Amino acid sequence: MTPTILFEDGEALVIDKSGGLPVERPRKGGLALEDHLEALKLGFQRAPVPVHRLDTDTSGCLLLARNPKSLKVFSRAFEERLVEKRYLGVLAGVPEQREGTIELALSKISSEEKGWRMIPAKKGKQAITHWRLLDSRDGYALVEFRPETGRTHQIRVHAASGLGIPLLGDPVYGSKAGRARTMLHAAALTVPRPGKDAVAATAPLPADFAALGFTDG
Numbered sequence: 439m440t441p442t443i444l445f446e447d448g449e450a451l452v453i454d455k456s457g458g459l460p461v462e463r464p465r466k467g468g469l470a471l472e473d474h475l476e477a478l479k480l481g482f483q484r485a486p487v488p489v490h491r492l493d494t495d496t497s498g499c500l501l502l503a504r505n506p507k508s509l510k511v512f513s514r515a516f517e518e519r520l521v522e523k524r525y526l527g528v529l530a531g532v533p534e535q536r537e538g539t540i541e542l543a544l545s546k547i548s549s550e551e552k553g554w555r556m557i558p559a560k561k562g563k564q565a566i567t568h569w570r571l572l573d574s575r576d577g578y579a580l581v582e583f584r585p586e587t588g589r590t591h592q593i594r595v596h597a598a599s600g601l602g603i604p605l606l607g608d609p610v611y612g613s614k615a616g617r618a619r620t621m622l623h624a625a626a627l628t629v630p631r632p633g634k635d636a637v638a639a640t641a642p643l644p645a646d647f648a649a650l651g652f653t654d655g
Contacts, residue, residue: 440477441500444639449508450501451478451486452627452639457497457619457646461488471500478502490516493591495607498525498624498641512637515629516588522628525583525593526572526654528621528647530612531603532579537570540600544589555610556591558599565589567596573652578606580652582625593622623647625654 441459445452455461455471463470475485486502489512503509515521545562548554566586573580583593594611598604604612606621623644629637643654 440474443478444499444641445637446480447637449504449631449634450512450629450637451480451504452637453478453500453502454641455492455497455500455624457495457623457644460494461491461500464494489513490588492624493594493620493622495619496622496624497644499627499639500624501627501629501637508631511631512629515631519586519588520630521588522626523585523588523624524626525585526623526625526643526647527581527583527593527597528606528650528652529579529581529597529601529603530606530608530615531577532574533571533581533601533603535571538568540567540569540596541565542596542600544592544595546590556589556595558595563587563589565592565596567593567600569596569601572654575651578650579603580647594620618646621647 441453441455444454460470478486482504486504487509489501489503492500503512542558543562544556544565545559547557568584570582571579572582585592594605594608598611607614607617608620626640
C-alpha cells in the first residue's frame with residue numbers, strides 16, 4: 439500500500455511513513471521505502487528521493503525531494519537547522535516535570551553482543567531536544583519533542599537518559615515489553631525554502647497512540 443501523501447508540489451512530497459517501514463532496505467531484505475518510490479513519481483520522470491531519515495519504527499512526516507536541485511535546497515535547510523520538527527512520543531512512565539530542554543551530546547558505540555547504539559558522551563556531537571508533557575494515563579505519558587539538532591536516535595536516547603524514562607516499546611534504550619514498535623511519531627514538519635512558501639505537513643496521530651487513549655490536540 440502506497441504511503442499517504444501529506445504535501446505535494448513540484449519540488450517536494452511529504453509522506454506519512456508507517457511505523458515498521460525502513461527508509462533504507464535492511465541487510466536481511468524485506469519491504470522498504472524504495473519499493474514505493476515508483477508509485478510516488480506521480481507523473482514525474484524521476485522517482486522522489488528521501489531528504490532525511492526516520493528510524494524504521496518511527497511513523498509520520500518524511501520529506502522527499504522531486505529533483506536534484508530541491509534535494510540540495512532541502513538538505514541545506516536540515517544542515518543549517520532551519521527545519522522545524524515536532525514529534526510525539528509515548529513514554530513508559532510519567533516525568534515529574536512538565537517541560538524542559540535536554541542537552542546531552544551523543545556518540546555511537548558498537549559491541550558484538552548488542553550491535554551499535556548511541557550513548558551520552560561529553561566528547562560526542564551536540565544534541566538538544568525541547569520537550570513538554572501533553573497528557574498522562576495508565577502510567578504512560580504523551581510527550582511533545584522538538585529536536586533542535588538531528589542526531590541519530592536523539593529523541594530515544596534523550597528520553598531514556600535525559601528524562602530517565604525510555605519511549606514505550608524501545609528495544610534498544612528501554613524494553614520492547616510486548617509492543618509492536620517504539621512509540622515515536624513525526625507529527626509535523628516545516629521546511630523553509632528561498633522565495634517560496636515553506637513545505638509544511640502534519641501527520642495524523644497513529645492508531646496505536648490512539649489505542650492508549652491519547653489524542654493530539
